[in-house]
Amino acid sequence: MNHQPFETWMFEMDQLDPTQAAALNAHLAECPECRRLMESWQAVEYQLKAARQVSPAPGFTARWQANLPLRQQQEQLQQARQWLWGLGSTALVIAFALIVYLLSTQSPVTLFVNLVEFINGAAIFLAQTQSILKIIFDIVPSVVWIILGAVLLVGLVGANLAWVLPQLHDRNKGVAKNENFA
Amino acid sequence: MSFAETDWLRQAQHHDEEAFTHLVETYQTPVYNLCYRMLGNAQEAEDAAQETFWRAYQAINRYDPSRPFGTWLLSIAAHYCIDQQRRKRVPTLDVDLMTDMDAPDPAPQPENVLGQQQDKEAIARVLASLNEQDRAIIVLRYWQEYSEEEIGQALSLSVSAVKSRLHRARRQLAQLWLDSPQQVALERNHHESPAF
Numbered sequence: 195m196n197h198q199p200f201e202t203w204m205f206e207m208d209q210l211d212p213t214q215a216a217a218l219n220a221h222l223a224e225c226p227e228c229r230r231l232m233e234s235w236q237a238v239e240y241q242l243k244a245a246r247q248v249s250p251a252p253g254f255t256a257r258w259q260a261n262l263p264l265r266q267q268q269e270q271l272q273q274a275r276q277w278l279w280g281l282g283s284t285a286l287v288i289a290f291a292l293i294v295y296l297l298s299t300q301s302p303v304t305l306f307v308n309l310v311e312f313i314n315g316a317a318i319f320l321a322q323t324q325s326i327l328k329i330i331f332d333i334v335p336s337v338v339w340i341i342l343g344a345v346l347l348v349g350l351v352g353a354n355l356a357w358v359l360p361q362l363h364d365r366n367k368g369v370a371k372n373e374n375f376a
Numbered sequence: 377m378s379f380a381e382t383d384w385l386r387q388a389q390h391h392d393e394e395a396f397t398h399l400v401e402t403y404q405t406p407v408y409n410l411c412y413r414m415l416g417n418a419q420e421a422e423d424a425a426q427e428t429f430w431r432a433y434q435a436i437n438r439y440d441p442s443r444p445f446g447t448w449l450l451s452i453a454a455h456y457c458i459d460q461q462r463r464k465r466v467p468t469l470d471v472d473l474m475t476d477m478d479a480p481d482p483a484p485q486p487e488n489v490l491g492q493q494q495d496k497e498a499i500a501r502v503l504a505s506l507n508e509q510d511r512a513i514i515v516l517r518y519w520q521e522y523s524e525e526e527i528g529q530a531l532s533l534s535v536s537a538v539k540s541r542l543h544r545a546r547r548q549l550a551q552l553w554l555d556s557p558q559q560v561a562l563e564r565n566h567h568e569s570p571a572f
Contacts, residue, residue, distance in 0.1 A: 235550035242518040
């Protein structure tokens with residue numbers, strides 16, 4: 195027996211016109227296979243419509259609030275990690291490109307000699323800088339260093355506050371808005 | 377959507393944690409219910425619902441206010457649960473938990489309680505047999521009472537795809553119900569019972 199379109203119609207009862215509904219009923223009366231399927235679907239649909247929404251355990255919102263700072267911290271860490279990976283990869287690519295460029299413009303021996311000369315020059319520069327700093331430390335009295343240290347400390351604290359205070363303001367802003375709203 | 381929700385949404389889009397918390401409070405049940413019906417386990421549903429709100433919190437600036445917020449939120453939940461199920465591949469729905477946590481009948485008749493419980497278990501079992509996307513369609517259709525258009529929006533499917541999958545899922549549920557052990561036993565008892 196051909197079960198179409200009745201097998202389709204029995205799952206779309208709410209979309210049938212009266213003629214289609216009558217044709218389906220006539221088919222169901224003479225087709226036990228479709229009748230069993232239809233009865234089965236009606237039982238399932240009844241169960242689906244009778245089932246209620248399940249709520250989470252009490253305190254769901256409190257758990258959300260409690261987890262938020264941790265999630266934000268993890269997100270920041272992940273972003274920092276991604277940023278470092280990106281930076282590291284870029285540095286590696288640049289270093290590789292530089293090595294390829296240098297090897298294509300000069301022989302490996304010349305390149306090695308130039309590298310040793312560069313390292314040697316850098317070491318001399320560092321040694322000279324150290325000597326100059328030592329002379330300056332010997333000349334300038336210790337009071338000046340204390341004042342400079344204090345200025346630096348105040349500057350750092352000020353910069354930190356300038357970064358933290360707007361964030362605290364933003365965090366409290368929502369609470370104030372909701373208090374006004376309520 | 378109520379005026380309060382619109383206001384919370386506007387504030388949440390300006391990184392207002394308190395306003396977003398109001399949205400969590402408002403939508404926790406539909407989100408949790410979807411996760412629970414999809415995953416079938418209370419702890420996994422809790423984790424999935426929390427993850428849904430976190431993803432929504434991160435993406436709140438990309439939310440289009442012309443769309444219903446509930447649909448957007450359930451879309452995130454459904455996609456997350458479908459991904460979780462696909463990652464696991466082996467269905468691990470805890471049918472006992474799923475039926476235990478249904479709200480109790482306000483006036484249960486003692487003779488019907490056992491039958492109702494068996495029916496709930498059977499429906500949870502057949503629901504668990506559907507594939508992830510078809511299960512999401514059934515949950516959105518029957519627990520959220522979403523139209524085919526809304527289901528399409530939530531699951532990024534065309535209306536014709538939703539219709540076709542909904543029909544397939546209903547057909548499969550009916551067939552599974554017919555083949556369920558409880559139904560088979562019922563039919564066997566019916567045939568074996570003495571005719572007097």
